[in-house]
Amino acid sequence: MSQAAEAETVVRETFTASAIAFAYEGEPRMTAGALQRWTLRFTAQVDLPAGARIGVAHRWPSDWGIAQASDAGGVDYLEAETSDGTSVRWWNARLHTWHPFDHIVFVELPEGLAAGDAVALRYGEGRRGSPGYRVQTFIEEASPFSLRWQTGEGAPWVEFARHVVEIVGAAPDRLVISAPSRVATGQPFEQHVRVEDCWGNPARLDEPFELEVTSNGFEAVTPQRVTMPPCAWTRLQSVLQRPGIHRVEARTLDRLALRTSSNPVEACANPPAESLFWGDLHAQSVIGCGARSIDAYYAHARDFSASDFASHQANCFLVSRAEWQETQASTQRHHAPRRFVTFLGVEWSGASSVGGDHNLYFPGDKAELRRCSHEFIADKSDAATDLKHIEDVYRHYRGSDTLIAVHVGGRTADLAWHEPGLDRLLEVHSTHATSEWFLFDALSRGYRMGVIAGSDGVDGRPGNSHPGRLSVRNVRGGLTAILAPELTRAALWQALQDRRCYATTGERILLDFRAGAARMGAIVDADPTRGLSEFEVRVEGTAPLERIDFFRGTQCLHSVDCFAEAGAMSNRVRVAWQGLSAPGNWQRARMNWDGELRVEGAKIGAAQGWAFDTPDE
Incomplete structure (x- = not known):
């Protein structure tokens, strides 16, 4: 297909649009x-010429x-048929020029289609045995399909309709309970309980x-009982x-079993300073x-993921002026x-050759939008304001109260460029991968940066993003822990500036690290001649800890084997394949493992998955 044929022209008020x-x-x-069946039917209102094409596109994530x-008996079977029996052919494609509607089924009508006749696309057509077509794995209030057509190869594409369906959660699969990591004894605090389906969505109840x-630390011995509402999450107050x-x-008190x-909760005799x-x-x-509205995005972080804080980080070259206004309003x-x-x-979101992905954070409710380019922006009237190179970004924000986090992302940040006053944070984990190599690169260059983790998610589920069918992501999203005296923007902002933060792959691990009076980030x-006499480290995991490593720069100075110190081993054996195919984003990091375990003179009594982030693994 020619580049001209790939170019999108959105027209809705012309003859071709109707x-x-x-x-x-x-x-x-x-x-x-789930597996589902549906039909998209396109009826010609005028004679469509020979070679006319229809495109059905859904968004990148x-x-x-x-x-x-x-x-015909397998999943995802698609049948295309015209009402007058004329020929029709179709194929799949993925086009960057249609971004973010990258995934497309193209339908071509070699003989055209007469006015009044129709072409039907039957997804999961079951007459010959197909069990159905696979639905996306994450919830979405209005999952969109862009419907476009062109009169023939080389003609502009015209969007003539948008169709949406609602995606809801599946059956309950697991409970998740989150509690504050640090509380004062005798003072009420709030716990959060949610029910997830196997894909990490709010379960359908x-x-x-x-x-x-x-808890053995509760005020009363009698357990608390609470009714889980249809939204699949609830909060309750407790006292330790x-x-x-x-x-x-x-635990549930019904057949779900x-x-x-919860995560570890430290109860302090006196109100903690931090x-x-x-x-x-x-x-x-x-x-x-990504997916879902920005209001649904923030609500999910707060209400379902039980996050204390969140930020929205859209690729700058996709954000229109109106969308930036909406981002500011929703964030506020x-x-x-x-x-x-x-x-x-x-x-x-500049290319790696000009600096790579950098997350910009602003301290207030308003900020000027300065993009890397206008690649996907229709209104190019402010293109002169673009900051095309990371050096331009540094010059523009130098001296301002702006925070920047470097990350692997789709266009991995090139750490050859660095502005210490702005580049305060480094993201070591996201749904792309756990990228310790990226942190070691920064350490080898002598950079002093706070370490954070997030999802870099595009599924509209900040705080508990999951990789689904692994189409554009590999692992579950991470979380950032911030040590601060109070939950306010100013306090968290200062803590991030001071590197008083750490990263996890999603678990709320309790970590305290200090050297005398110096705390984390100092x-x-x-x-x-003497060095530091000692470090004080305290770790409480959400599961038994396996190992604690101590690094100076990229050199591992000491490891604590927690399993060895725990005493006798169980009769379980872990078989694991791990690693990256190459440093970089989800595509470069992905490994397809294929291995086997043979046992002689014994037998395997049972087996269960380990470190699986999605049912499709």
């Missing part, structure tokens, strides 16, 4: 990850099934059910009376290349000090 009538035959609501015609929540590390247990344990707050600083919604609207903190931001001038 040349085709569209009808949808199927359910308006579908279950995430959507992991709908991949249409196939080779196996056909009816409310009861939960029992217990005894100092120490506690974990809250929760779900059970879980608390630990958790959130996701890096993801995007339908503003950008959802900001609630001491409840949920939002940070205004955008991802400067710069200590040590006596060169």
Whole structure:
């Protein structure tokens, strides 16, 4: 297909835009990850010329099934048929020039189509045995399909309709309970309990059910009971009376038989001077290349993921002027000090050759939008304001109260460029991969940066993004922990500036690291003849800890083998393949493992998955 044929021209008020009538035959609501059937019917309102084409496109992050015609009894079978029996052919393609509607089924009418006749696309057509077509794995209030046509190869593409379906969660699969990492004894605090489906969505609850929540540190011995509402999440207040590390247990009281344990909670005899707050600083919604509205995005972070803070980071070359206004308004609207903190931001998304992806965070509710380019922006009237190179970004923001985080992303940041006053943070984990090589690169250059993790998610689920069918991501998203005296934008901002933060792959691990009076993130001038006498480290995991490594720069100085110190081993054996195919984003990092385990003189009594982030693994 020629470049001219790939170019998008969106026209809705012309003769060509009304040349085709569209009808949808199927359910308006579908279950995430399920098999479904539906038909898209296109009726010609005028004679369509020979060689006319129709394109059905869905957005880049959507992991709908991949249409196939080779196996009529298999999943994702697609049948195309005209009402007058004329020939029709179709094929799949992925086009960057249609971004963010990259995934396309093209339909060609070699003989054209007479006015009044129709062409039908039957997804999951079951007459010859197909069980159905795979629905995307993440919830979305309005999952969009862009419907376009052209009169023939080389002609402009015209969008004549948008169709949307609602995607809801699947059956309950697991409980997740989140509690504050640090509380004062005798003081009420809030716990958050949610029910996820196997894809990490809010589960579909056909009816409310009861939960029992217990802890040996609660004021009363009697367990708390709470009814889970249809939204699949709830909050409840509790009090811990005894100092120490506690974990809250929760279980369902019905046939689901779900059970879980919370993150570690440190109960302090006196109100702690600092608390630990958790959130996701890096993801995007339908503003950008992601999914769901920005309001749904922030609500998900606050209400379902139980995040304390969040930021929205759309690719700058996809954000229109109106969308930036909407981003500012939504970020301000959802900001609630001491409840949920939002940070205004955008991802400067230049190619790696000019600096690579950098997340920009602004301290207030308003900021000027300065893009790397106008590649996908229709209104180019302000193109002269673009900051085309990372050096331009540094010059523009130098001396301002702006935070920048470097990350691997789609266009990996090139750490050869560095501005210490702005580049305060480095993202070591996201749904792309765990990128310790990226952190080691920064350390080898002598950079001093706070380490964070996020999702870099495009599924509209900040704080608990999952990779689904692995179409554009590899692993579950991470979380950033920030040590601050209070949950306000100013306090969190200062903590990030001071590198008082750490990263996890999504677990709310309790970590305290200090050297004398110096806390995490501080710069200590040590006596060169004596060095630092000792470090004080305390770690409480969400599961048994395997190993703790101590690094100076890229050199591992010491490792603590927690399993070896725990005593006798169990009769379970872990078989794991791990690593990256290459440093970089999800495409470069992906490994397709294929191995086997043979046992002689014994037998395997049982097996279960380990470190699986999605059912498709």
